[in-house]
Amino acid sequence: LSLIRSTAFLNAYVTVAEETALKQAEESEKRYRRGQPLGVLDGIPIAVKDNFNTAGIETTCASNMLKGYISPYNATVVQKLLDQGAVLLGKTNLDEFAMGSGSTDGIFGPVRNPWSYSRQYKEKTLPKSHSENEESNWVITGGSSGGSAAAVSSFTCFAALGSDTGGSTRNPAAHCGVVGLKPTYGLISRHGLIPLVNSMDVPGILTRCVDDAAVVLGSLAGHDPKDSTTIQDTFKPFELPNWIDVSKLCIGIPKEYHAPGLSSEILALWSKAADLFKDAGAKVIEVSLPHTRYSIVCYHVLCTAEVASNMARFDGLEYGYRADMNKSTESMYAATRREGFNDVVRGRILSGNYFLLKQNYENYFIKAQKVRRLIANDFVNVFGSGVDILLTPTTLTDAVPYMEFIKEDNRTRSAQDDILTQAVNMAGLPAISIPTALSKRGLPVGLQFIGHSFQEKQLLTVAKWFEKQVKFPMIQLEEVKRHECSIFQHQKSVT
Amino acid sequence: ETVTVAVLDHLEHLALVDFRNAEGVERLQKAIQFADQLHEVNTEGIQPMDSVLEDRCLYLREDDVTEGNCTKELLKNAREKIEEYFVAPPGNIPLPKLEERDTFLQGS
Numbered sequence: 001l002s003l004i005r006s007t008a009f010l011n012a013y014v015t016v017a018e019e020t021a022l023k024q025a026e027e028s029e030k031r032y033r034r035g036q037p038l039g040v041l042d043g044i045p046i047a048v049k050d051n052f053n054t055a056g057i058e059t060t061c062a063s064n065m066l067k068g069y070i071s072p073y074n075a076t077v078v079q080k081l082l083d084q085g086a087v088l089l090g091k092t093n094l095d096e097f098a099m100g101s102g103s104t105d106g107i108f109g110p111v112r113n114p115w116s117y118s119r120q121y122k123e124k125t126l127p128k129s130h131s132e133n134e135e136s137n138w139v140i141t142g143g144s145s146g147g148s149a150a151a152v153s154s155f156t157c158f159a160a161l162g163s164d165t166g167g168s169t170r171n172p173a174a175h176c177g178v179v180g181l182k183p184t185y186g187l188i189s190r191h192g193l194i195p196l197v198n199s200m201d202v203p204g205i206l207t208r209c210v211d212d213a214a215v216v217l218g219s220l221a222g223h224d225p226k227d228s229t230t231i232q233d234t235f236k237p238f239e240l241p242n243w244i245d246v247s248k249l250c251i252g253i254p255k256e257y258h259a260p261g262l263s264s265e266i267l268a269l270w271s272k273a274a275d276l277f278k279d280a281g282a283k284v285i286e287v288s289l290p291h292t293r294y295s296i297v298c299y300h301v302l303c304t305a306e307v308a309s310n311m312a313r314f315d316g317l318e319y320g321y322r323a324d325m326n327k328s329t330e331s332m333y334a335a336t337r338r339e340g341f342n343d344v345v346r347g348r349i350l351s352g353n354y355f356l357l358k359q360n361y362e363n364y365f366i367k368a369q370k371v372r373r374l375i376a377n378d379f380v381n382v383f384g385s386g387v388d389i390l391l392t393p394t395t396l397t398d399a400v401p402y403m404e405f406i407k408e409d410n411r412t413r414s415a416q417d418d419i420l421t422q423a424v425n426m427a428g429l430p431a432i433s434i435p436t437a438l439s440k441r442g443l444p445v446g447l448q449f450i451g452h453s454f455q456e457k458q459l460l461t462v463a464k465w466f467e468k469q470v471k472f473p474m475i476q477l478e479e480v481k482r483h484e485c486s487i488f489q490h491q492k493s494v495t
Numbered sequence: 496e497t498v499t500v501a502v503l504d505h506l507e508h509l510a511l512v513d514f515r516n517a518e519g520v521e522r523l524q525k526a527i528q529f530a531d532q533l534h535e536v537n538t539e540g541i542q543p544m545d546s547v548l549e550d551r552c553l554y555l556r557e558d559d560v561t562e563g564n565c566t567k568e569l570l571k572n573a574r575e576k577i578e579e580y581f582v583a584p585p586g587n588i589p590l591p592k593l594e595e596r597d598t599f600l601q602g603s
Contacts, residue, residue, distance in 0.1 A: 072568040319572035328588035334511045351526040353510045369543030428547030
């Protein structure tokens with residue numbers, strides 16, 4: 001908790017649940033003394049992205065629409081963690097309603113990448129005056145689960161929950177040097193995860209190593225009667241082997257992921273990674289996913305359409321912000337939504353409604369659904385031809401400085417940054433970003449592995465082998481002086 | 496081909512969200528332009544995909560009441576309520592027409 005306080009300038013947490021966390025920790029200690037821990041997660045501190053409902057603790061989605069909203073129930077994944085004795089430290093910051101790829105567009109302000117304050121990054125930046133450096137050079141976490149990624153990366157929690165609709169867990173994982181797992185759609189319950197795109201959303205897991213991700217996955221996966229989109233199959237939690245043989249594997253390198261804008265550094269790392277597998281005896285082949293470049297456009301239409309529907313529930317009547325307008329129901333709804341949502345959210349709602357108009361439905365929405373099938377089929381074809389795992393970059397570049405990031409608008413940024421992660425959500429496949437190496441600027445770069453549906457064990461096994469090979473360095477966080485900054489004062493303890 | 500004011504007005508009615516300013520309208524224009532790239536793809540004979548789980552059965556659980564009786568909890572989050580009712584302003588009154596509404600579109 002004190003580490004959270006001393007790293008408050010990162011703005012990773014929206015709410016710190018100090019009292020309840022201490023109580024949970026106390027009870028966990030009692031259980032350990034009795035020799036009766038609830039499981040391997042008993043007493044382990046975790047953080048949860050602020051778009052998961054948490055009973056008694058504010059859930060805001062970083063939006064004015066839900067500021068002050070105290071949920072009466074826990075999301076299934078939160079409940080599962082608490083049932084295992086995990087200690088919920090708090091709710092982490094994000095882009096408003098998880099719309100964005102920088103964790104910069106929420107009402108609580110942007111999240112700062114802990115690596116901005118690492119020795120590794122500072123060594124590589126031009127020497128200016130010390131404080132001037134930090135204020136203008138800090139880099140983004142990526143998004144939208146930036147708070148969760150920053151929390152794990154800065155050691156304030158053991159694991160964190162994010163969400164992944166277009167790459168929102170893998171993108172910040174890559175930028176913050178942590179492991180980001182996007183499970184197969186249908187494996188983990190979405191009950192209580194405030195929805196963005198019902199057909200693509202999944203809860204994401206952020207940890208410092210692959211073994212930890214497997215542990216958390218083990219406690220979260222499985223059918224939930226409260227979420228009809230979870231599959232019925234029994235999930236068997238697994239431990240990853242320590243000795244892994246990759247020589248029997250076929251690794252696919254999709255050529256379309258050599259996308260415009262991919263930095264030469266990351267291209268080189270990607271190539272080096274492929275060589276690692278080759279040298280270990282695996283078969284490494286180039287493959288093609290021809291519709292990759294349409295994935296972002298397709299996502300744009302399907303996402304805005306589902307958002308238009310999902311955001312309709314926010315009308316001020318039953319929960320959340322309510323405007324003072326009383327003339328009529330419709331005008332109250334309109335005023336509430338005008339005041340409660342930011343530009344990004346409003347923009348997506350309006351776009352979505354446009355694509356869903358009768359005159360546009362066939363040409364945009366249905367068309368996008370057809371293109372989605374083509375994208376999903378690309379993966380089916382490649383996996384059906386003997387490829388076990390795909391290896392791709394996660395992001396086009398390392399994390400950019402905040403001052404540079406905000407020069408472009410949210411939609412442009414999302415379209416650029418989601419290019420390598422989005423197609424996976426279209427197809428519902430599992431994927432994981434593994435921290436691979438540091439860039440020339442001293443910032444983390446991650447590579448992505450994509451697996452067959454519901455084959456998380458194989459995916460994580462390969463990821464663990466890779467993690468062992470690359471030996472990604474630990475972040476060297478300098479002793480940071482307390483930043484006196486008014487925008488951080490929102491961070492509060494829940495009593 | 497720009498979106499007509501009539502359509503913009505219609506969208507504001509449907510979404511109950513406003514464009515706010517010229518930037519908002521421009522945002523929609525760009526979004527449509529961006530989406531138009533979809534038409535480059537040949538989707539002849541392709542079925543639309545609703546869900547990646549389309550090959551599986553959707554199961555229904557038993558129609559048994561397993562939880563409830565949480566009226567107080569649920570009402571806690573509402574700003575305006577009376578007894579066990581959520582209070583809404585009068586319904587059946589449509590949003591004022593473009594000319595009478597306080598909307599940026601009026602100027603167009």
